[in-house]
Amino acid sequence: MLVSAVNSAKAPRRIGRWDKDGVQLLSGRPKPIGREGVSVVTEEPNRPAGVPLRELLDALDSTVTDPVEAPDGDAVAIRSVALLDGDDLGESPSVPADMSLLVGVPESAVLAWLDELAGRPPERRPRAVLLKSTVVSAAVRAAARRARVAVVVVDRRARWDTVLALVRRVLGRAGRGGPAEEPLTTDTDLFGLAQIVAQNAGGMVSIEDAHSHVLAYSASDESADELRILSILGREGPRDYLRVLQEWGVFDRLRRGDEVIDLPARAELNIKRRLVVGIHATAADGRSRTLGSIWLQQGDKPFKPDAAEVLRGAAAVAARIISRALDAPSTETLLLHRLFGAHGEGVDIPSVAGALRIPVRGPAAVVGFALNAPAGAEHSEIGSVIRLHASSFRPDSIATVLGDRVYVLLPGYRSAPSVTAWTRQLVDQLETRRGAILRAAIAIPVADLTQVAAARAEVDRVLDSTATTFPRDRVTTLAESRTAVLLGEILDLLATRTELHDPRLQALFDYDRDHGAQLGESVEGYLREHGDVRRAAATLRVHPNTLRYRLRRAEAITGIGLADPANRLLLELQLALHRRASPA
Numbered sequence: 001m002l003v004s005a006v007n008s009a010k011a012p013r014r015i016g017r018w019d020k021d022g023v024q025l026l027s028g029r030p031k032p033i034g035r036e037g038v039s040v041v042t043e044e045p046n047r048p049a050g051v052p053l054r055e056l057l058d059a060l061d062s063t064v065t066d067p068v069e070a071p072d073g074d075a076v077a078i079r080s081v082a083l084l085d086g087d088d089l090g091e092s093p094s095v096p097a098d099m100s101l102l103v104g105v106p107e108s109a110v111l112a113w114l115d116e117l118a119g120r121p122p123e124r125r126p127r128a129v130l131l132k133s134t135v136v137s138a139a140v141r142a143a144a145r146r147a148r149v150a151v152v153v154v155d156r157r158a159r160w161d162t163v164l165a166l167v168r169r170v171l172g173r174a175g176r177g178g179p180a181e182e183p184l185t186t187d188t189d190l191f192g193l194a195q196i197v198a199q200n201a202g203g204m205v206s207i208e209d210a211h212s213h214v215l216a217y218s219a220s221d222e223s224a225d226e227l228r229i230l231s232i233l234g235r236e237g238p239r240d241y242l243r244v245l246q247e248w249g250v251f252d253r254l255r256r257g258d259e260v261i262d263l264p265a266r267a268e269l270n271i272k273r274r275l276v277v278g279i280h281a282t283a284a285d286g287r288s289r290t291l292g293s294i295w296l297q298q299g300d301k302p303f304k305p306d307a308a309e310v311l312r313g314a315a316a317v318a319a320r321i322i323s324r325a326l327d328a329p330s331t332e333t334l335l336l337h338r339l340f341g342a343h344g345e346g347v348d349i350p351s352v353a354g355a356l357r358i359p360v361r362g363p364a365a366v367v368g369f370a371l372n373a374p375a376g377a378e379h380s381e382i383g384s385v386i387r388l389h390a391s392s393f394r395p396d397s398i399a400t401v402l403g404d405r406v407y408v409l410l411p412g413y414r415s416a417p418s419v420t421a422w423t424r425q426l427v428d429q430l431e432t433r434r435g436a437i438l439r440a441a442i443a444i445p446v447a448d449l450t451q452v453a454a455a456r457a458e459v460d461r462v463l464d465s466t467a468t469t470f471p472r473d474r475v476t477t478l479a480e481s482r483t484a485v486l487l488g489e490i491l492d493l494l495a496t497r498t499e500l501h502d503p504r505l506q507a508l509f510d511y512d513r514d515h516g517a518q519l520g521e522s523v524e525g526y527l528r529e530h531g532d533v534r535r536a537a538a539t540l541r542v543h544p545n546t547l548r549y550r551l552r553r554a555e556a557i558t559g560i561g562l563a564d565p566a567n568r569l570l571l572e573l574q575l576a577l578h579r580r581a582s583p584a
Helices: 053-063 107-118 138-147 160-175 190-201 226-233 239-248 250-256 307-327 331-339 349-356 376-393 416-434 449-466 482-496 503-515 519-528 533-540 544-558 565-581
Strands: 041-043 064-069 080-084 099-102 128-131 150-154 204-209 214-217 261-263 274-282 288-297 361-371 398-402 405-411 438-448 475-477
Touching (some): 053 160, 080 160, 160 190, 160 214, 190 214, 190 288, 190 307, 204 226, 214 226, 226 288, 239 250, 250 261, 250 288, 274 307, 331 349, 361 376, 361 416, 361 449, 376 398, 376 405, 405 449, 482 565, 503 519, 519 533, 519 544, 519 565
Parallel strands (some): 080 099, 128 150
Antiparallel strands (some): 041 080, 064 150, 204 214, 261 274, 398 405
C-alpha cells in the first residue's frame, strides 16, 4: 500500500544529476556510494557465481517481463547493477556492472551503445540491460544478439529507484551465503519470510516499511489486483482506496498494536480482500516503535484458517530482521568512522575521500561535541541536529557520531575565529532551544584528510579534560587548554599506576569519613591559596585559627609536613586524584 513518499519522508539533499523518479544518475563514472540518496552500483563479492538472471527476474515479479532477447540464456550470473543515462553510455568502465538499468535513453543511443559493446571483450560487457519500452524493435534485438547482452523490458509505471532497490536486495540476499532457492531457515531474509507466509497463510504477501515502501514480497499470480501491482512497482495505490483506509483508521490501528485487520474487498475499485498486521519493536526506552506492516492479498482461494496467527508470527520475525537492518551502520557511516580513526590505522584515505566526494588535500577543521551529561536517545538526536547545522554552515561538511561524541569535519578552513564563532553559536543555541548542555573542542588547522584521525584524538584530549573544568573552557582548543589537558592526562596516568598512590593520604580520608571532619578539604583550600591561611580560611568560611588547627591535625595524621614544597606538590596531585575518583 504505497502512500506518497512526499508525505512520509524528508527529501534528501540532492547532489549531481537525478532522473524524474528521484534516482541519482551515474554521470559518467561509477559512484559506489552517494552522500545522500541511493547507491548506484552494487556488487556482492561474497558470492562470485552471482545470481542467475532468471532468479533475479522472478524476484522482480510483475515489475518486468521475460527477456525479449537473451543470447546466452537466462542463467547468466548477475553480481552487480548500475543506473545509466544517455551521457553515461559513452563511458567505458574497466569493470562494468553485470546489469545496466537504462534511464531515459532513446533507442538510437541504445543501438549505438550495443554496437560499441559488441566490439569489447566479454568481460567488459554487461550481461543484461533493463529498459522501459512499449515495443523493442528488431534492430535493438539484433544489436543485443551481436553484443551477447540480454534485454529485459520494465513496466513503464515502475520507478527506477524501486527497481534498483529490489535488484540490490536480491543481490545482497544472495551475497549473504547459501543457495537463494533454499527456504528460510533463520530470521534473516524478508523475501524468504514473505514466501513462507504466502505458503502457510494462503494469498500473496508484501512487506512494507514504516513509510509504506515495499521491502519484499512473495510471488504473484494472475489474481494479483491493481493495488498490489502498483505497490510493487513503487507507485501510489488508487486514491479512493487510500482514502477509505484513512477513514477506517487502518494506519492508526497498525501503529497502535499487533491486531490483524481484515479489510474486505472493494469490487468497485477492483481491490481484493486483505489481511494486514503492523510490525513493531520495543525501543531502548521501552516505547513501541513502528517498523512497517505485512499485507496479505487473497487470491483465487480463501485464506487458510490460521492466516491471522501466521501473520502475527511473521510480524515478530520481520521486526527482528528490520531492526537489525536499521541498527546496522550504513556504508557511508563506516567510511566516516574509518576517516575519523575509529578502526585504527591502515585506512585508504584517497578511496574514502573519493567515496565521500571530499578533497584529500587542503586545510580543514575538526570539531568535537560532547554532552555534559550524555544520554543515549538524546545524544543520537543531538547528533542529527549538529549534522544539519554543520551542513547549513558548510554544505560539504561531514559529521558522524562515535560513542557519546559527535565529530564534524569542515573542509577549507585555516584560521580558528570563524569556526570558533560558529561553534560557540551552535552550543549556545542548542542550550537555549533544546536544553542540551554541550562542550566543544576544535582542532585547526588540519593539513589534509590523512590528519583527521590525529585531529580527532586531539579533540578527545581536550574534551576529556574540560569535563572536570566545566563551565570553564566550554568551547576551546588544545592550545587554549593545554594546562588542563596535560594535568588531566597526568592524573589519568597516576590513576592507572596504583604504586604511585600515596597510602598516607588514605588515613586522612578515613579520618574525615569516620569523624565527619573536613581535613582533606581544608588542606586543598590551603594549597589552592598558595599557603595564605587567611584567604583560605575566608574561602572555607572558617576562622583562621580553626584552619591552622585542621592543618596541624592533617600533618599529624599523614606525617606529611606542609612547609616542604615537594610535599605540597605531591599533596595537590594526590588530592586531585582522590577528587576525581570520588566526585561527590
